[in-house]
Amino acid sequence: MNKISIIIPIYNVEQYLPQCLDSIINQTYKNLEIILINDGSTDNSGKICDNYAKVDNRIHVFHKKNEGVSSARNLGLEKCTGDFIGFIDPDDFIELNMYELLYNEQQKTNADIVWSNYCFYYSLNKKIPGEITSNITYNLFNIIEKNNFYSDLFYKYQMKAYLVNKLYKKELFSNIKFPYKKTFEDLFIFIYLISKAAKISFINKILYYYRQRDNSICNQNNTHSIFNPDMIEAYIKSSIDYKYFSGNNRISNLLLFNTYLYTLKNILFYQQRNIYQLEEKYIISQLKLLLKTNIPLKNKITIFRIAYFPNLYRKIKLLRHPKLIKK
Structure with missing residues:
Protein backbone atom coordinates (compact mmCIF):
# COMPACT_ATOMS: atom_id res chain seq x y z
CA MET A 1 0.00 0.00 0.00
CA ASN A 2 1.51 3.33 -1.09
CA LYS A 3 2.15 6.16 1.31
CA ILE A 4 0.22 9.42 0.90
CA SER A 5 1.83 12.60 2.24
CA ILE A 6 -0.69 15.23 3.28
CA ILE A 7 0.71 18.77 3.56
CA ILE A 8 -1.12 21.31 5.74
CA PRO A 9 0.20 24.91 6.04
CA ILE A 10 -1.00 26.40 9.32
CA TYR A 11 -1.32 29.98 10.52
CA ASN A 12 -3.62 31.19 13.34
CA VAL A 13 -6.49 28.75 12.83
CA GLU A 14 -6.91 27.41 16.36
CA GLN A 15 -10.72 27.60 16.04
CA TYR A 16 -10.85 25.23 13.03
CA LEU A 17 -7.68 23.15 13.26
CA PRO A 18 -8.97 20.30 15.47
CA GLN A 19 -11.85 19.54 13.08
CA CYS A 20 -9.41 19.54 10.17
CA LEU A 21 -6.92 17.22 11.90
CA ASP A 22 -9.62 14.87 13.19
CA SER A 23 -10.91 14.41 9.65
CA ILE A 24 -7.37 13.45 8.55
CA ILE A 25 -6.21 11.13 11.32
CA ASN A 26 -9.48 9.19 11.13
CA GLN A 27 -9.20 8.48 7.41
CA THR A 28 -10.12 4.97 6.31
CA TYR A 29 -6.87 4.98 4.31
CA LYS A 30 -4.25 4.52 7.03
CA ASN A 31 -0.85 4.74 5.33
CA LEU A 32 -0.56 8.50 5.68
CA GLU A 33 2.26 10.89 6.38
CA ILE A 34 0.71 14.03 7.88
CA ILE A 35 3.00 17.05 7.60
CA LEU A 36 1.99 20.10 9.62
CA ILE A 37 3.87 23.31 8.83
CA ASN A 38 3.26 25.87 11.56
CA ASP A 39 4.03 29.14 9.76
CA GLY A 40 4.77 31.31 12.80
CA SER A 41 1.29 31.18 14.35
CA THR A 42 0.73 33.58 17.24
CA ASP A 43 -2.31 31.75 18.65
CA ASN A 44 -2.49 28.17 19.97
CA SER A 45 -2.22 26.52 16.55
CA GLY A 46 1.37 25.41 17.14
CA LYS A 47 0.47 23.81 20.49
CA ILE A 48 -2.47 22.01 18.90
CA CYS A 49 -0.12 20.59 16.26
CA ASP A 50 2.32 19.35 18.91
CA ASN A 51 -0.47 17.77 20.97
CA TYR A 52 -1.79 15.85 17.98
CA ALA A 53 1.74 14.66 17.13
CA LYS A 54 2.03 13.16 20.61
CA VAL A 55 -0.92 10.83 20.00
CA ASP A 56 -0.38 9.97 16.31
CA ASN A 57 3.11 9.05 15.11
CA ARG A 58 2.11 9.68 11.48
CA ILE A 59 2.11 13.42 12.25
CA HIS A 60 5.32 15.42 11.73
CA VAL A 61 5.33 19.04 12.88
CA PHE A 62 7.67 21.73 11.59
CA HIS A 63 7.69 25.18 13.19
CA LYS A 64 9.01 28.11 11.16
CA LYS A 65 8.86 31.86 11.04
CA ASN A 66 5.92 33.39 9.23
CA GLU A 67 6.67 33.66 5.51
CA GLY A 68 3.31 32.82 3.98
CA VAL A 69 1.51 29.77 2.66
CA SER A 70 3.81 29.31 -0.35
CA SER A 71 6.87 28.99 1.85
CA ALA A 72 5.02 26.57 4.14
CA ARG A 73 3.90 24.36 1.26
CA ASN A 74 7.40 24.37 -0.25
CA LEU A 75 8.81 23.18 3.07
CA GLY A 76 6.18 20.45 3.14
CA LEU A 77 7.24 19.33 -0.33
CA GLU A 78 10.86 19.15 0.85
CA LYS A 79 9.95 17.06 3.90
CA CYS A 80 7.42 14.64 2.43
CA THR A 81 8.44 11.04 1.65
CA GLY A 82 5.18 9.62 0.25
CA ASP A 83 4.45 8.22 -3.18
CA PHE A 84 1.47 10.56 -3.51
CA ILE A 85 0.75 14.06 -2.23
CA GLY A 86 -2.40 15.75 -1.02
CA PHE A 87 -2.95 19.29 0.23
CA ILE A 88 -5.46 20.43 2.84
CA ASP A 89 -6.04 23.94 4.16
CA PRO A 90 -6.17 24.05 7.98
CA ASP A 91 -9.62 25.63 8.24
CA ASP A 92 -11.20 22.99 5.95
CA PHE A 93 -12.13 19.36 6.55
CA ILE A 94 -12.66 16.22 4.48
CA GLU A 95 -14.84 13.12 4.31
CA LEU A 96 -13.36 10.23 6.26
CA ASN A 97 -13.02 8.08 3.13
CA MET A 98 -11.61 10.81 0.87
CA TYR A 99 -8.12 9.41 0.42
CA GLU A 100 -9.30 5.81 0.16
CA LEU A 101 -11.58 6.78 -2.73
CA LEU A 102 -8.93 8.92 -4.43
CA TYR A 103 -6.31 6.20 -4.06
CA ASN A 104 -8.61 3.46 -5.35
CA GLU A 105 -9.42 5.58 -8.41
CA GLN A 106 -5.72 6.18 -8.99
CA GLN A 107 -4.97 2.47 -8.82
CA LYS A 108 -7.80 1.71 -11.24
CA THR A 109 -6.85 4.35 -13.84
CA ASN A 110 -3.14 5.03 -13.12
CA ALA A 111 -4.01 8.73 -13.20
CA ASP A 112 -1.35 11.29 -12.34
CA ILE A 113 -4.02 13.46 -10.70
CA VAL A 114 -7.31 12.31 -9.18
CA TRP A 115 -9.74 15.18 -8.75
CA SER A 116 -12.80 15.01 -6.46
CA ASN A 117 -15.78 17.27 -6.18
CA TYR A 118 -15.84 19.74 -3.29
CA CYS A 119 -18.28 21.91 -1.44
CA PHE A 120 -18.15 25.55 -0.36
CA TYR A 121 -19.01 25.25 3.32
CA TYR A 122 -20.69 28.20 5.03
CA SER A 123 -22.54 26.39 7.80
CA LEU A 124 -24.40 23.15 8.41
CA ASN A 125 -27.37 24.62 6.59
CA LYS A 126 -25.53 26.24 3.68
CA LYS A 127 -23.35 24.24 1.32
CA ILE A 128 -22.69 24.93 -2.35
CA PRO A 129 -21.28 22.02 -4.40
CA GLY A 130 -18.54 22.36 -7.00
CA GLU A 131 -18.59 21.86 -10.76
CA ILE A 132 -17.95 18.13 -11.19
CA THR A 133 -21.09 16.32 -12.38
CA SER A 134 -19.76 12.99 -13.68
CA ASN A 135 -16.94 10.48 -13.35
CA ILE A 136 -14.49 10.79 -16.22
CA THR A 137 -10.85 10.09 -17.06
CA TYR A 138 -8.88 12.07 -19.64
CA ASN A 139 -5.89 10.52 -21.41
CA LEU A 140 -3.86 13.61 -22.30
CA PHE A 141 -1.63 11.64 -24.68
CA ASN A 142 -4.69 11.30 -26.90
CA ILE A 143 -5.08 14.57 -28.81
CA ILE A 144 -8.89 14.37 -28.86
CA GLU A 145 -9.13 13.69 -25.12
CA LYS A 146 -6.56 16.41 -24.44
CA ASN A 147 -8.63 18.92 -26.40
CA ASN A 148 -11.74 17.76 -24.55
CA PHE A 149 -9.99 18.18 -21.22
CA TYR A 150 -8.85 21.74 -21.87
CA SER A 151 -12.28 22.62 -23.22
CA ASP A 152 -13.96 21.14 -20.13
CA LEU A 153 -11.43 22.87 -17.89
CA PHE A 154 -12.59 26.21 -19.32
CA TYR A 155 -16.31 25.61 -19.74
CA LYS A 156 -17.28 22.87 -17.30
CA TYR A 157 -14.78 23.26 -14.43
CA GLN A 158 -14.48 27.05 -14.81
CA MET A 159 -10.68 27.08 -14.48
CA LYS A 160 -10.84 26.28 -10.76
CA ALA A 161 -7.24 25.95 -9.57
CA TYR A 162 -7.76 24.52 -6.10
CA LEU A 163 -4.94 22.25 -4.97
CA VAL A 164 -6.80 20.73 -2.08
CA ASN A 165 -9.41 18.37 -3.53
CA LYS A 166 -6.89 16.22 -5.40
CA LEU A 167 -4.36 13.42 -5.11
CA TYR A 168 -1.10 13.83 -7.04
CA LYS A 169 1.75 11.57 -8.00
CA LYS A 170 4.72 12.98 -6.17
CA GLU A 171 6.89 13.26 -9.28
CA LEU A 172 4.60 15.94 -10.71
CA PHE A 173 6.11 18.37 -8.21
CA SER A 174 9.69 17.86 -9.30
CA ASN A 175 11.02 21.29 -10.34
CA ILE A 176 7.81 23.00 -9.19
CA LYS A 177 7.84 25.47 -6.31
CA PHE A 178 5.14 27.79 -5.07
CA PRO A 179 6.02 31.48 -5.63
CA TYR A 180 7.49 33.02 -2.50
CA LYS A 181 5.23 35.39 -0.54
CA LYS A 182 2.48 35.39 -3.16
CA THR A 183 -1.23 35.04 -2.58
CA PHE A 184 -3.23 32.95 -5.09
CA GLU A 185 -0.15 30.73 -5.15
CA ASP A 186 -2.04 27.71 -6.52
CA LEU A 187 -3.13 29.69 -9.59
CA PHE A 188 0.51 30.51 -10.38
CA ILE A 189 1.47 26.85 -10.81
CA PHE A 190 -1.85 25.22 -11.72
CA ILE A 191 -1.75 24.95 -15.51
CA TYR A 192 1.95 24.09 -15.55
CA LEU A 193 1.33 21.37 -12.97
CA ILE A 194 -1.52 19.69 -14.85
CA SER A 195 0.45 19.97 -18.11
CA LYS A 196 2.88 17.42 -16.66
CA ALA A 197 0.10 14.86 -16.21
CA ALA A 198 -0.55 12.10 -18.73
CA LYS A 199 -3.91 11.13 -17.27
CA ILE A 200 -6.40 12.95 -15.02
CA SER A 201 -9.45 11.36 -13.38
CA PHE A 202 -12.50 13.08 -11.90
CA ILE A 203 -14.78 11.69 -9.16
CA ASN A 204 -18.30 13.05 -8.81
CA LYS A 205 -18.33 12.82 -5.01
CA ILE A 206 -18.14 15.72 -2.56
CA LEU A 207 -15.13 14.77 -0.46
CA TYR A 208 -13.66 18.17 0.46
CA TYR A 209 -15.34 20.95 2.45
CA TYR A 210 -13.89 24.36 1.62
CA ARG A 211 -14.82 26.62 4.52
CA GLN A 212 -15.82 30.18 3.66
CA ARG A 213 -14.93 32.74 6.30
CA ASP A 214 -14.78 36.51 6.07
CA ASN A 215 -11.27 36.91 7.49
CA SER A 216 -9.48 34.42 5.22
CA ILE A 217 -6.58 35.73 3.14
CA CYS A 218 -8.27 35.22 -0.20
CA ASN A 219 -11.53 36.81 0.91
CA GLN A 220 -9.65 39.81 2.27
CA ASN A 221 -7.81 40.21 -1.01
CA ASN A 222 -10.95 39.73 -3.09
CA THR A 223 -12.81 42.74 -1.75
CA HIS A 224 -13.71 45.32 -4.37
CA SER A 225 -11.80 48.05 -2.52
CA ILE A 226 -8.44 46.28 -2.83
CA PHE A 227 -6.35 45.98 -5.97
CA ASN A 228 -4.34 42.78 -5.64
CA PRO A 229 -1.32 42.61 -7.99
CA ASP A 230 -0.72 38.95 -7.07
CA MET A 231 -4.21 38.01 -8.21
CA ILE A 232 -3.81 39.90 -11.49
CA GLU A 233 -0.36 38.43 -12.14
CA ALA A 234 -1.61 34.92 -11.35
CA TYR A 235 -4.59 35.25 -13.70
CA ILE A 236 -2.38 36.46 -16.53
CA LYS A 237 0.23 33.73 -16.01
CA SER A 238 -2.43 31.04 -15.78
CA SER A 239 -4.10 32.27 -18.97
CA ILE A 240 -0.81 32.41 -20.87
CA ASP A 241 0.10 28.91 -19.63
CA TYR A 242 -3.31 27.67 -20.72
CA LYS A 243 -2.76 29.08 -24.20
CA TYR A 244 0.71 27.55 -24.39
CA PHE A 245 -0.29 24.04 -23.30
CA SER A 246 -3.75 23.87 -24.88
CA GLY A 247 -2.75 25.50 -28.16
Missing part, protein backbone atom coordinates in the same frame (compact mmCIF):
# COMPACT_ATOMS: atom_id res chain seq x y z
CA ASN A 248 -3.71 28.64 -30.03
CA ASN A 249 -7.45 28.12 -30.29
CA ARG A 250 -10.72 29.94 -29.76
CA ILE A 251 -11.00 28.94 -26.10
CA SER A 252 -7.48 30.05 -25.14
CA ASN A 253 -8.05 33.37 -26.90
CA LEU A 254 -11.35 33.87 -25.08
CA LEU A 255 -9.62 33.18 -21.78
CA LEU A 256 -6.89 35.70 -22.54
CA PHE A 257 -9.52 38.23 -23.61
CA ASN A 258 -11.44 37.84 -20.36
CA THR A 259 -8.24 37.97 -18.31
CA TYR A 260 -6.90 41.14 -19.93
CA LEU A 261 -10.31 42.81 -19.80
CA TYR A 262 -10.62 42.01 -16.09
CA THR A 263 -7.09 43.24 -15.47
CA LEU A 264 -7.62 46.49 -17.33
CA LYS A 265 -10.83 47.06 -15.41
CA ASN A 266 -8.92 46.79 -12.12
CA ILE A 267 -6.17 49.10 -13.27
CA LEU A 268 -8.62 51.74 -14.54
CA PHE A 269 -11.08 51.74 -11.67
CA TYR A 270 -9.47 50.54 -8.45
CA GLN A 271 -6.22 52.50 -8.33
CA GLN A 272 -4.74 55.81 -9.43
CA ARG A 273 -3.81 55.37 -13.06
CA ASN A 274 -0.47 57.10 -12.78
CA ILE A 275 0.77 54.25 -10.58
CA TYR A 276 -0.13 51.59 -13.11
CA GLN A 277 0.57 53.26 -16.45
CA LEU A 278 3.06 50.58 -17.53
CA GLU A 279 0.63 47.80 -16.65
CA GLU A 280 -2.14 49.52 -18.61
CA LYS A 281 0.08 49.93 -21.67
CA TYR A 282 1.04 46.27 -21.47
CA ILE A 283 -2.57 45.11 -21.21
CA ILE A 284 -3.64 47.28 -24.15
CA SER A 285 -0.77 45.97 -26.27
CA GLN A 286 -1.85 42.41 -25.52
CA LEU A 287 -5.46 43.23 -26.36
CA LYS A 288 -4.31 44.57 -29.72
CA LEU A 289 -2.60 41.26 -30.43
CA LEU A 290 -5.85 39.49 -29.64
CA LEU A 291 -7.48 41.41 -32.47
CA LYS A 292 -5.59 39.09 -34.83
CA THR A 293 -6.88 35.88 -33.25
CA ASN A 294 -10.03 33.84 -33.82
CA ILE A 295 -12.20 35.17 -31.02
CA PRO A 296 -15.79 36.26 -31.73
CA LEU A 297 -16.46 39.57 -33.48
CA LYS A 298 -18.18 41.10 -30.44
CA ASN A 299 -14.98 40.55 -28.42
CA LYS A 300 -12.90 42.17 -31.15
CA ILE A 301 -15.23 45.19 -31.05
CA THR A 302 -14.67 45.41 -27.30
CA ILE A 303 -10.89 45.23 -27.80
CA PHE A 304 -11.07 47.96 -30.43
CA ARG A 305 -12.94 50.24 -28.06
CA ILE A 306 -10.49 49.62 -25.23
CA ALA A 307 -7.37 49.95 -27.36
CA TYR A 308 -8.36 53.02 -29.39
CA PHE A 309 -11.06 54.78 -27.36
CA PRO A 310 -10.23 53.98 -23.72
CA ASN A 311 -11.54 57.26 -22.27
CA LEU A 312 -14.86 56.98 -24.08
CA TYR A 313 -15.09 53.33 -23.15
CA ARG A 314 -14.51 54.14 -19.51
CA LYS A 315 -17.00 57.01 -19.44
CA ILE A 316 -19.87 54.96 -20.80
CA LYS A 317 -19.06 52.24 -18.25
CA LEU A 318 -18.77 49.34 -20.62
CA LEU A 319 -16.00 47.75 -18.58
CA ARG A 320 -17.77 45.08 -16.56
CA HIS A 321 -16.59 42.05 -14.66
CA PRO A 322 -16.12 39.48 -17.45
CA LYS A 323 -18.11 36.27 -17.38
CA LEU A 324 -17.00 33.09 -19.06
CA ILE A 325 -18.61 32.99 -22.49
CA LYS A 326 -20.74 29.91 -22.95
CA LYS A 327 -20.78 27.71 -26.00
Whole structure:
Protein backbone atom coordinates (compact mmCIF):
# COMPACT_ATOMS: atom_id res chain seq x y z
CA MET A 1 0.00 0.00 0.00
CA ASN A 2 1.51 3.33 -1.09
CA LYS A 3 2.15 6.16 1.31
CA ILE A 4 0.22 9.42 0.90
CA SER A 5 1.83 12.60 2.24
CA ILE A 6 -0.69 15.23 3.28
CA ILE A 7 0.71 18.77 3.56
CA ILE A 8 -1.12 21.31 5.74
CA PRO A 9 0.20 24.91 6.04
CA ILE A 10 -1.00 26.40 9.32
CA TYR A 11 -1.32 29.98 10.52
CA ASN A 12 -3.62 31.19 13.34
CA VAL A 13 -6.49 28.75 12.83
CA GLU A 14 -6.91 27.41 16.36
CA GLN A 15 -10.72 27.60 16.04
CA TYR A 16 -10.85 25.23 13.03
CA LEU A 17 -7.68 23.15 13.26
CA PRO A 18 -8.97 20.30 15.47
CA GLN A 19 -11.85 19.54 13.08
CA CYS A 20 -9.41 19.54 10.17
CA LEU A 21 -6.92 17.22 11.90
CA ASP A 22 -9.62 14.87 13.19
CA SER A 23 -10.91 14.41 9.65
CA ILE A 24 -7.37 13.45 8.55
CA ILE A 25 -6.21 11.13 11.32
CA ASN A 26 -9.48 9.19 11.13
CA GLN A 27 -9.20 8.48 7.41
CA THR A 28 -10.12 4.97 6.31
CA TYR A 29 -6.87 4.98 4.31
CA LYS A 30 -4.25 4.52 7.03
CA ASN A 31 -0.85 4.74 5.33
CA LEU A 32 -0.56 8.50 5.68
CA GLU A 33 2.26 10.89 6.38
CA ILE A 34 0.71 14.03 7.88
CA ILE A 35 3.00 17.05 7.60
CA LEU A 36 1.99 20.10 9.62
CA ILE A 37 3.87 23.31 8.83
CA ASN A 38 3.26 25.87 11.56
CA ASP A 39 4.03 29.14 9.76
CA GLY A 40 4.77 31.31 12.80
CA SER A 41 1.29 31.18 14.35
CA THR A 42 0.73 33.58 17.24
CA ASP A 43 -2.31 31.75 18.65
CA ASN A 44 -2.49 28.17 19.97
CA SER A 45 -2.22 26.52 16.55
CA GLY A 46 1.37 25.41 17.14
CA LYS A 47 0.47 23.81 20.49
CA ILE A 48 -2.47 22.01 18.90
CA CYS A 49 -0.12 20.59 16.26
CA ASP A 50 2.32 19.35 18.91
CA ASN A 51 -0.47 17.77 20.97
CA TYR A 52 -1.79 15.85 17.98
CA ALA A 53 1.74 14.66 17.13
CA LYS A 54 2.03 13.16 20.61
CA VAL A 55 -0.92 10.83 20.00
CA ASP A 56 -0.38 9.97 16.31
CA ASN A 57 3.11 9.05 15.11
CA ARG A 58 2.11 9.68 11.48
CA ILE A 59 2.11 13.42 12.25
CA HIS A 60 5.32 15.42 11.73
CA VAL A 61 5.33 19.04 12.88
CA PHE A 62 7.67 21.73 11.59
CA HIS A 63 7.69 25.18 13.19
CA LYS A 64 9.01 28.11 11.16
CA LYS A 65 8.86 31.86 11.04
CA ASN A 66 5.92 33.39 9.23
CA GLU A 67 6.67 33.66 5.51
CA GLY A 68 3.31 32.82 3.98
CA VAL A 69 1.51 29.77 2.66
CA SER A 70 3.81 29.31 -0.35
CA SER A 71 6.87 28.99 1.85
CA ALA A 72 5.02 26.57 4.14
CA ARG A 73 3.90 24.36 1.26
CA ASN A 74 7.40 24.37 -0.25
CA LEU A 75 8.81 23.18 3.07
CA GLY A 76 6.18 20.45 3.14
CA LEU A 77 7.24 19.33 -0.33
CA GLU A 78 10.86 19.15 0.85
CA LYS A 79 9.95 17.06 3.90
CA CYS A 80 7.42 14.64 2.43
CA THR A 81 8.44 11.04 1.65
CA GLY A 82 5.18 9.62 0.25
CA ASP A 83 4.45 8.22 -3.18
CA PHE A 84 1.47 10.56 -3.51
CA ILE A 85 0.75 14.06 -2.23
CA GLY A 86 -2.40 15.75 -1.02
CA PHE A 87 -2.95 19.29 0.23
CA ILE A 88 -5.46 20.43 2.84
CA ASP A 89 -6.04 23.94 4.16
CA PRO A 90 -6.17 24.05 7.98
CA ASP A 91 -9.62 25.63 8.24
CA ASP A 92 -11.20 22.99 5.95
CA PHE A 93 -12.13 19.36 6.55
CA ILE A 94 -12.66 16.22 4.48
CA GLU A 95 -14.84 13.12 4.31
CA LEU A 96 -13.36 10.23 6.26
CA ASN A 97 -13.02 8.08 3.13
CA MET A 98 -11.61 10.81 0.87
CA TYR A 99 -8.12 9.41 0.42
CA GLU A 100 -9.30 5.81 0.16
CA LEU A 101 -11.58 6.78 -2.73
CA LEU A 102 -8.93 8.92 -4.43
CA TYR A 103 -6.31 6.20 -4.06
CA ASN A 104 -8.61 3.46 -5.35
CA GLU A 105 -9.42 5.58 -8.41
CA GLN A 106 -5.72 6.18 -8.99
CA GLN A 107 -4.97 2.47 -8.82
CA LYS A 108 -7.80 1.71 -11.24
CA THR A 109 -6.85 4.35 -13.84
CA ASN A 110 -3.14 5.03 -13.12
CA ALA A 111 -4.01 8.73 -13.20
CA ASP A 112 -1.35 11.29 -12.34
CA ILE A 113 -4.02 13.46 -10.70
CA VAL A 114 -7.31 12.31 -9.18
CA TRP A 115 -9.74 15.18 -8.75
CA SER A 116 -12.80 15.01 -6.46
CA ASN A 117 -15.78 17.27 -6.18
CA TYR A 118 -15.84 19.74 -3.29
CA CYS A 119 -18.28 21.91 -1.44
CA PHE A 120 -18.15 25.55 -0.36
CA TYR A 121 -19.01 25.25 3.32
CA TYR A 122 -20.69 28.20 5.03
CA SER A 123 -22.54 26.39 7.80
CA LEU A 124 -24.40 23.15 8.41
CA ASN A 125 -27.37 24.62 6.59
CA LYS A 126 -25.53 26.24 3.68
CA LYS A 127 -23.35 24.24 1.32
CA ILE A 128 -22.69 24.93 -2.35
CA PRO A 129 -21.28 22.02 -4.40
CA GLY A 130 -18.54 22.36 -7.00
CA GLU A 131 -18.59 21.86 -10.76
CA ILE A 132 -17.95 18.13 -11.19
CA THR A 133 -21.09 16.32 -12.38
CA SER A 134 -19.76 12.99 -13.68
CA ASN A 135 -16.94 10.48 -13.35
CA ILE A 136 -14.49 10.79 -16.22
CA THR A 137 -10.85 10.09 -17.06
CA TYR A 138 -8.88 12.07 -19.64
CA ASN A 139 -5.89 10.52 -21.41
CA LEU A 140 -3.86 13.61 -22.30
CA PHE A 141 -1.63 11.64 -24.68
CA ASN A 142 -4.69 11.30 -26.90
CA ILE A 143 -5.08 14.57 -28.81
CA ILE A 144 -8.89 14.37 -28.86
CA GLU A 145 -9.13 13.69 -25.12
CA LYS A 146 -6.56 16.41 -24.44
CA ASN A 147 -8.63 18.92 -26.40
CA ASN A 148 -11.74 17.76 -24.55
CA PHE A 149 -9.99 18.18 -21.22
CA TYR A 150 -8.85 21.74 -21.87
CA SER A 151 -12.28 22.62 -23.22
CA ASP A 152 -13.96 21.14 -20.13
CA LEU A 153 -11.43 22.87 -17.89
CA PHE A 154 -12.59 26.21 -19.32
CA TYR A 155 -16.31 25.61 -19.74
CA LYS A 156 -17.28 22.87 -17.30
CA TYR A 157 -14.78 23.26 -14.43
CA GLN A 158 -14.48 27.05 -14.81
CA MET A 159 -10.68 27.08 -14.48
CA LYS A 160 -10.84 26.28 -10.76
CA ALA A 161 -7.24 25.95 -9.57
CA TYR A 162 -7.76 24.52 -6.10
CA LEU A 163 -4.94 22.25 -4.97
CA VAL A 164 -6.80 20.73 -2.08
CA ASN A 165 -9.41 18.37 -3.53
CA LYS A 166 -6.89 16.22 -5.40
CA LEU A 167 -4.36 13.42 -5.11
CA TYR A 168 -1.10 13.83 -7.04
CA LYS A 169 1.75 11.57 -8.00
CA LYS A 170 4.72 12.98 -6.17
CA GLU A 171 6.89 13.26 -9.28
CA LEU A 172 4.60 15.94 -10.71
CA PHE A 173 6.11 18.37 -8.21
CA SER A 174 9.69 17.86 -9.30
CA ASN A 175 11.02 21.29 -10.34
CA ILE A 176 7.81 23.00 -9.19
CA LYS A 177 7.84 25.47 -6.31
CA PHE A 178 5.14 27.79 -5.07
CA PRO A 179 6.02 31.48 -5.63
CA TYR A 180 7.49 33.02 -2.50
CA LYS A 181 5.23 35.39 -0.54
CA LYS A 182 2.48 35.39 -3.16
CA THR A 183 -1.23 35.04 -2.58
CA PHE A 184 -3.23 32.95 -5.09
CA GLU A 185 -0.15 30.73 -5.15
CA ASP A 186 -2.04 27.71 -6.52
CA LEU A 187 -3.13 29.69 -9.59
CA PHE A 188 0.51 30.51 -10.38
CA ILE A 189 1.47 26.85 -10.81
CA PHE A 190 -1.85 25.22 -11.72
CA ILE A 191 -1.75 24.95 -15.51
CA TYR A 192 1.95 24.09 -15.55
CA LEU A 193 1.33 21.37 -12.97
CA ILE A 194 -1.52 19.69 -14.85
CA SER A 195 0.45 19.97 -18.11
CA LYS A 196 2.88 17.42 -16.66
CA ALA A 197 0.10 14.86 -16.21
CA ALA A 198 -0.55 12.10 -18.73
CA LYS A 199 -3.91 11.13 -17.27
CA ILE A 200 -6.40 12.95 -15.02
CA SER A 201 -9.45 11.36 -13.38
CA PHE A 202 -12.50 13.08 -11.90
CA ILE A 203 -14.78 11.69 -9.16
CA ASN A 204 -18.30 13.05 -8.81
CA LYS A 205 -18.33 12.82 -5.01
CA ILE A 206 -18.14 15.72 -2.56
CA LEU A 207 -15.13 14.77 -0.46
CA TYR A 208 -13.66 18.17 0.46
CA TYR A 209 -15.34 20.95 2.45
CA TYR A 210 -13.89 24.36 1.62
CA ARG A 211 -14.82 26.62 4.52
CA GLN A 212 -15.82 30.18 3.66
CA ARG A 213 -14.93 32.74 6.30
CA ASP A 214 -14.78 36.51 6.07
CA ASN A 215 -11.27 36.91 7.49
CA SER A 216 -9.48 34.42 5.22
CA ILE A 217 -6.58 35.73 3.14
CA CYS A 218 -8.27 35.22 -0.20
CA ASN A 219 -11.53 36.81 0.91
CA GLN A 220 -9.65 39.81 2.27
CA ASN A 221 -7.81 40.21 -1.01
CA ASN A 222 -10.95 39.73 -3.09
CA THR A 223 -12.81 42.74 -1.75
CA HIS A 224 -13.71 45.32 -4.37
CA SER A 225 -11.80 48.05 -2.52
CA ILE A 226 -8.44 46.28 -2.83
CA PHE A 227 -6.35 45.98 -5.97
CA ASN A 228 -4.34 42.78 -5.64
CA PRO A 229 -1.32 42.61 -7.99
CA ASP A 230 -0.72 38.95 -7.07
CA MET A 231 -4.21 38.01 -8.21
CA ILE A 232 -3.81 39.90 -11.49
CA GLU A 233 -0.36 38.43 -12.14
CA ALA A 234 -1.61 34.92 -11.35
CA TYR A 235 -4.59 35.25 -13.70
CA ILE A 236 -2.38 36.46 -16.53
CA LYS A 237 0.23 33.73 -16.01
CA SER A 238 -2.43 31.04 -15.78
CA SER A 239 -4.10 32.27 -18.97
CA ILE A 240 -0.81 32.41 -20.87
CA ASP A 241 0.10 28.91 -19.63
CA TYR A 242 -3.31 27.67 -20.72
CA LYS A 243 -2.76 29.08 -24.20
CA TYR A 244 0.71 27.55 -24.39
CA PHE A 245 -0.29 24.04 -23.30
CA SER A 246 -3.75 23.87 -24.88
CA GLY A 247 -2.75 25.50 -28.16
CA ASN A 248 -3.71 28.64 -30.03
CA ASN A 249 -7.45 28.12 -30.29
CA ARG A 250 -10.72 29.94 -29.76
CA ILE A 251 -11.00 28.94 -26.10
CA SER A 252 -7.48 30.05 -25.14
CA ASN A 253 -8.05 33.37 -26.90
CA LEU A 254 -11.35 33.87 -25.08
CA LEU A 255 -9.62 33.18 -21.78
CA LEU A 256 -6.89 35.70 -22.54
CA PHE A 257 -9.52 38.23 -23.61
CA ASN A 258 -11.44 37.84 -20.36
CA THR A 259 -8.24 37.97 -18.31
CA TYR A 260 -6.90 41.14 -19.93
CA LEU A 261 -10.31 42.81 -19.80
CA TYR A 262 -10.62 42.01 -16.09
CA THR A 263 -7.09 43.24 -15.47
CA LEU A 264 -7.62 46.49 -17.33
CA LYS A 265 -10.83 47.06 -15.41
CA ASN A 266 -8.92 46.79 -12.12
CA ILE A 267 -6.17 49.10 -13.27
CA LEU A 268 -8.62 51.74 -14.54
CA PHE A 269 -11.08 51.74 -11.67
CA TYR A 270 -9.47 50.54 -8.45
CA GLN A 271 -6.22 52.50 -8.33
CA GLN A 272 -4.74 55.81 -9.43
CA ARG A 273 -3.81 55.37 -13.06
CA ASN A 274 -0.47 57.10 -12.78
CA ILE A 275 0.77 54.25 -10.58
CA TYR A 276 -0.13 51.59 -13.11
CA GLN A 277 0.57 53.26 -16.45
CA LEU A 278 3.06 50.58 -17.53
CA GLU A 279 0.63 47.80 -16.65
CA GLU A 280 -2.14 49.52 -18.61
CA LYS A 281 0.08 49.93 -21.67
CA TYR A 282 1.04 46.27 -21.47
CA ILE A 283 -2.57 45.11 -21.21
CA ILE A 284 -3.64 47.28 -24.15
CA SER A 285 -0.77 45.97 -26.27
CA GLN A 286 -1.85 42.41 -25.52
CA LEU A 287 -5.46 43.23 -26.36
CA LYS A 288 -4.31 44.57 -29.72
CA LEU A 289 -2.60 41.26 -30.43
CA LEU A 290 -5.85 39.49 -29.64
CA LEU A 291 -7.48 41.41 -32.47
CA LYS A 292 -5.59 39.09 -34.83
CA THR A 293 -6.88 35.88 -33.25
CA ASN A 294 -10.03 33.84 -33.82
CA ILE A 295 -12.20 35.17 -31.02
CA PRO A 296 -15.79 36.26 -31.73
CA LEU A 297 -16.46 39.57 -33.48
CA LYS A 298 -18.18 41.10 -30.44
CA ASN A 299 -14.98 40.55 -28.42
CA LYS A 300 -12.90 42.17 -31.15
CA ILE A 301 -15.23 45.19 -31.05
CA THR A 302 -14.67 45.41 -27.30
CA ILE A 303 -10.89 45.23 -27.80
CA PHE A 304 -11.07 47.96 -30.43
CA ARG A 305 -12.94 50.24 -28.06
CA ILE A 306 -10.49 49.62 -25.23
CA ALA A 307 -7.37 49.95 -27.36
CA TYR A 308 -8.36 53.02 -29.39
CA PHE A 309 -11.06 54.78 -27.36
CA PRO A 310 -10.23 53.98 -23.72
CA ASN A 311 -11.54 57.26 -22.27
CA LEU A 312 -14.86 56.98 -24.08
CA TYR A 313 -15.09 53.33 -23.15
CA ARG A 314 -14.51 54.14 -19.51
CA LYS A 315 -17.00 57.01 -19.44
CA ILE A 316 -19.87 54.96 -20.80
CA LYS A 317 -19.06 52.24 -18.25
CA LEU A 318 -18.77 49.34 -20.62
CA LEU A 319 -16.00 47.75 -18.58
CA ARG A 320 -17.77 45.08 -16.56
CA HIS A 321 -16.59 42.05 -14.66
CA PRO A 322 -16.12 39.48 -17.45
CA LYS A 323 -18.11 36.27 -17.38
CA LEU A 324 -17.00 33.09 -19.06
CA ILE A 325 -18.61 32.99 -22.49
CA LYS A 326 -20.74 29.91 -22.95
CA LYS A 327 -20.78 27.71 -26.00
